[in-house]
Amino acid sequence: MSKYTEDDLREELKTKEYEYGFFTDIESETFPIGLNEDIVRAISKKKNEPEWMTEWRLEAFKVWKAMEEPDWANVNYTKPDFQAIAYYSAPVAVDPNKTLDDVDPDLLAMYKKLGISVDEQKKMNNVAMDIVVDSVSVATTFKKTLAEKGIIFMPISEAIQEHPELVKKYIGTIVPTKDNFYAALNSAVFSDGSFCYIPKGVKCPMELSTYFRINQGGTGQFERTLLIADEGSYVSYLEGCTAPSRDENQLHAAVVELIALDDAEIKYSTVQNWYPGNAEGLGGVYNFVTKRGLCEKNAKISWTQVETGSAVTWKYPSCILKGDNSVGEFYSIAVTNNYQQADTGTKMIHLGKNTKSTIISKGISAGKSQNSYRGLVQVSARADNARNFSQCDSLLMGNECGAHTFPYIEAKNKTAMIEHEATTSKIGEDQIFYCNQRGIDTEKAIALIVNGFSKDVLNKLPMEFAVEAQKLLEISLEGSVG
Amino acid sequence: MLQIKDLHASVEDKTILRGINLEVKAGEVHAIMGPNGSGKSTLASVIAGKEEYEVDKGEILLNEEDLEELAAEERAHKGIFLSFQYPVEIPGVSVTNFIKTAINATRKAKGLADMPAKDMLKMIREKSEMLEIDRKFLSRSLNVGFSGGEKKRNEIFQMAMLEPKLAILDETDSGLDIDALRIVANGVNKLKSKDNAVVVITHYQRLLDYIVPDFVHVLLDGRIVKSGGPELAHELEEKGYDWIKEEVDA
Ligand SMILES: Nc1ncnc2c1ncn2[C@@H]1O[C@H](COP(=O)(O)OP(=O)(O)O)[C@@H](O)[C@H]1O
Numbered sequence: 186m187s188k189y190t191e192d193d194l195r196e197e198l199k200t201k202e203y204e205y206g207f208f209t210d211i212e213s214e215t216f217p218i219g220l221n222e223d224i225v226r227a228i229s230k231k232k233n234e235p236e237w238m239t240e241w242r243l244e245a246f247k248v249w250k251a252m253e254e255p256d257w258a259n260v261n262y263t264k265p266d267f268q269a270i271a272y273y274s275a276p277v278a279v280d281p282n283k284t285l286d287d288v289d290p291d292l293l294a295m296y297k298k299l300g301i302s303v304d305e306q307k308k309m310n311n312v313a314m315d316i317v318v319d320s321v322s323v324a325t326t327f328k329k330t331l332a333e334k335g336i337i338f339m340p341i342s343e344a345i346q347e348h349p350e351l352v353k354k355y356i357g358t359i360v361p362t363k364d365n366f367y368a369a370l371n372s373a374v375f376s377d378g379s380f381c382y383i384p385k386g387v388k389c390p391m392e393l394s395t396y397f398r399i400n401q402g403g404t405g406q407f408e409r410t411l412l413i414a415d416e417g418s419y420v421s422y423l424e425g426c427t428a429p430s431r432d433e434n435q436l437h438a439a440v441v442e443l444i445a446l447d448d449a450e451i452k453y454s455t456v457q458n459w460y461p462g463n464a465e466g467l468g469g470v471y472n473f474v475t476k477r478g479l480c481e482k483n484a485k486i487s488w489t490q491v492e493t494g495s496a497v498t499w500k501y502p503s504c505i506l507k508g509d510n511s512v513g514e515f516y517s518i519a520v521t522n523n524y525q526q527a528d529t530g531t532k533m534i535h536l537g538k539n540t541k542s543t544i545i546s547k548g549i550s551a552g553k554s555q556n557s558y559r560g561l562v563q564v565s566a567r568a569d570n571a572r573n574f575s576q577c578d579s580l581l582m583g584n585e586c587g588a589h590t591f592p593y594i595e596a597k598n599k600t601a602m603i604e605h606e607a608t609t610s611k612i613g614e615d616q617i618f619y620c621n622q623r624g625i626d627t628e629k630a631i632a633l634i635v636n637g638f639s640k641d642v643l644n645k646l647p648m649e650f651a652v653e654a655q656k657l658l659e660i661s662l663e664g665s666v667g
Numbered sequence: 668m669l670q671i672k673d674l675h676a677s678v679e680d681k682t683i684l685r686g687i688n689l690e691v692k693a694g695e696v697h698a699i700m701g702p703n704g705s706g707k708s709t710l711a712s713v714i715a716g717k718e719e720y721e722v723d724k725g726e727i728l729l730n731e732e733d734l735e736e737l738a739a740e741e742r743a744h745k746g747i748f749l750s751f752q753y754p755v756e757i758p759g760v761s762v763t764n765f766i767k768t769a770i771n772a773t774r775k776a777k778g779l780a781d782m783p784a785k786d787m788l789k790m791i792r793e794k795s796e797m798l799e800i801d802r803k804f805l806s807r808s809l810n811v812g813f814s815g816g817e818k819k820r821n822e823i824f825q826m827a828m829l830e831p832k833l834a835i836l837d838e839t840d841s842g843l844d845i846d847a848l849r850i851v852a853n854g855v856n857k858l859k860s861k862d863n864a865v866v867v868i869t870h871y872q873r874l875l876d877y878i879v880p881d882f883v884h885v886l887l888d889g890r891i892v893k894s895g896g897p898e899l900a901h902e903l904e905e906k907g908y909d910w911i912k913e914e915v916d917a
Pocket residue numbers: 678679681683701702703704705706707708709710719
C-alpha cells in the first residue's frame with residue numbers, strides 16, 4: 186500500500202471542501218478529518234474571527250507541527266492519530282442567542298440520563314449555565330443579572346467578536362502557544378469554551394457554571410477557557426464534564442487560563458467524568474489538559490478538582506504566584522478504576538514574597554488502574570518567606586492497581602518552608618465487615634470509606650457540586666470490589 | 668431466637684470451632700467465658716457472617732431461619748448486632764454519619780424510607796444522653812484516635828441506635844474504667860426486653876455484676892465444655908480455667 190501523504194490529504198480536503206460546503210450553513214457540521222493549515226484557517230473563518238486571531242492560530246499550528254508528543258507522564262496509551270480526528274463539529278442549527286427552552290429535546294434527554302437535567306439546572310439557585318455541547322455553546326442563562334454587574338460571561342467565540350481587546354490582551358499570556366504539545370494543538374484548533382471577566386471590585390453574585398460534553402463520535406474537543414478577575418474581584422467557577430458511552434478513543438485537549446489581578450480571588454472547581462472506557466479498558470477519553478492561573482499581588486487562586494473519568498488523564502492545574510502575598514491552592518480527588526490511568530497534580534511557582542501554597546491530593550485506585558500524583562513546588566530566589574504545605578494520600582482497593590507519588594521541590598531561597606506529607610492506605614476487609622455488620626452493603630461501604638477519605642477535598646466544593654461529586658465517586662467505583 | 672447446632676468453623680484451613688451447641692431464647696442473657704484464643708471472637712464473627720470464616724459443619728438458626736446463605740449485612744438487617752472487640756477506624760466518616768447510614772441501610776432493606784432527619788436527631792440525642800456521650804464526640808471520625816473506652820462506648824451507642832434482636836458484646840468491658848463500665852452496662856440493661864437477647868463475651872466476672880446472665884458457658888478449644896448459672900462466673904473468677912481443663916481431660 187502506498188503511503189498516504191500530507192499532499193494527498195490536502196488534495197482530498199480541497200475537493201471535500203466543495204463537496205461538503207465548508208463555509209455555508211449545513212445540517213451536521215463536522216469538518217473533514219485531519220489537520221493542516223487550511224483546516225486551521227477554516228475553523229477561524231467559520232467563526233468569523235478577526236485576522237489577528239487567525240494568525241495566532243496559524244502561529245500555534247506551526248509551533249505544534251514542530252513539537253513532539255510528551256511521554257514523561259506515568260501513562261501508557263496508543264498515541265492518537267492526529268490526522269484521523271475531525272477538528273470542528275457543531276450541533277445542528279445552532280443559534281447563540283438560544284435560551285435553555287430552545288435546546289434540542291434529545292440533548293435534554295441526554296442530560297437527564299446523565300443525572301444532570303437542564304430543567305433542574307435552570308431551577309438551581311444562583312447558577313448561571315453556559316452549556317457547551319460538542320464545540321458550540323447553545324444556551325446561556327442569567328446573562329442579564331451578570332450584565333448588570335458588568336460581568337462578562339459568554340462563549341469565547343462570542344468574546345472574540347464582542348470584546349476583542351480583552352481576549353487579545355490576555356489569551357496565551359498564561360499558557361503560551363508553545364507551552365506544550367497539547368496547548369499548542371488547542372491554540373491552533375480550539376473550537377469554543379468560556380470567557381469570563383469580572384470587573385474591578387465586583388463580587389460575582391452566583392457560581393458560574395459550564396458543562397462540557399462530547400456527543401459526536403471521533404470529534405476532538407478543544408475547549409479554551411479564559412477567566413479574568415480584575416482587581417479586588419471575586420468569582421467561583423464550576424466546570425463539569427460528562428460524556429456518554431462510546432467505544433472509540435476521543436481526544437480532549439483543553440486549555441484554561443486564569444488571571445487574578447491584585448487582591449482578586451478565583452475559585453475554579455471541576456468535576457471531570459469523561460467516558461473512562463469499558464471494564465476491559467476499551468475506548469475512553471484521552472484527557473490532556475493544561476490549566477494554569479496567574480496571581481498578582483494579594484491574589485488567590487484555588488483549584489478544586491474531582492477526576493473520575495477518562496481513560497488517560499494528564500492534567501496539572503497550576504498557580505504562578507507572581508505577586509507578593511499571593512496564595513495558590515490545589516485540592517484534588519482522582520479516582521481510577523479498571524484500566525484507567527491518571528497522572529495529575531499541580532505546580533506551585535512561588536515568585537513573589539510571602540507567597541503561600543497548599544496542595545491536598547487524594548488518589549483512589551481500584552481495578553487494574555494506575556494513579557499518579559505529580560507535583561512541583563518551585564521557590565524562586567527572590568520569593569522570601571514562601572510557604573508550601575503538601576499532603577498526598579493514596580487509597581488502594583485490591584492488589585492489582587497502583588498509586589504513585591512524584592513530588593518535586595526546587596527551592597532557591599533559604600527562607601522557604603516546604604512541608605510534604607504522604608500516606609498510602611488500603612480499604613481493609615475488616616473495615617468492610619464492620620460496615621456490613623451494621624447493615625451497610627459492600628458497595629455502600631466502599632462509597633462511605635471513599636467519601637470519608639476524600640472529605641477534605643469534597644468540603645472545598647460548592648454544595649450542589651459536592652453532592653454530584655459524591656455520587657460520581659460511588660458510580661466510578663461500582664463493581665470495584667467483588 | 669438463636670440456635671447453634673454442632674457448629675464447626677475454620678479460618679485459613681485452621682479449625683477453630685469444633686462443635687458448638689447453644690440455644691439463646693428471647694429475653695435471655697448468656698455469657699460466654701473462656702481463655703484467650705479459645706474461639707470466642709471467632710464464634711461471634713461466624714454468627715455475624717464474616718466471609719473469611721468457613722462453616723465446615725453444623726448450622727446457625729435465627730428465629731428458625733438458617734443463616735448460612737445470608738451475607739453479613741442481611742444478618743444485620745435481621746437484627747444481629749456485634750459489638751466488636753476491636754472496632755475499626757473509618758477516617759473522615761463521623762459517628763453521626765456512620766450511624767445514619769447504617770440505620771437507613773437497614774430501613775431500606777425493610778422497604779422503609781430514610782428516617783426523617785428530625786427523628787434521627789431526637790434518637791441520637793436520647794441515646795447519647797443515656798450513655799453519657801458528649802455531643803462533640805459524635806462529629807469525630809469513627810474510632811479514629813478514640814481511647815479504648817470511647818471505642819466500646821461508641822459500639823454500645825450504635826447498638827442503642829440500631830435496637831437489635833440479638834446483641835453479641837465481644838469483650839465490651841475491656842478498656843472501660845469502672846464508671847464507664849457502669850454506664851455501658853446500664854445502657855445494655857435498659858435496652859433489654861423480653862423480645863431481644865444478649866450474648867456477653869467476657870474474661871471477667873466484673874461486667875456480669877452489672878449485666879446479670881441467665882446462663883454462663885465456658886468455651887475451651889472451640890467447644891462449650893461447661894454451662895451453668897451466674898454462679899459459674901464467680902467460680903471461674905476464683906479458680907481460673909485450669910480446673911475445667913482438668914475436668915475435660917479427665
Ligand atoms: N483471621 C484469622 N486468621 C488466622 N487465625 C485466626 C483468625 N482469627 C482467629 N484466629 C485464631 O483462632 C483462634 C481463636 O481466636 P479468637 O476467636 O480470637 O479467640 P478469643 O476471642 O477467644 O480470644 C486463635 O488461635 C487465633 O489465633
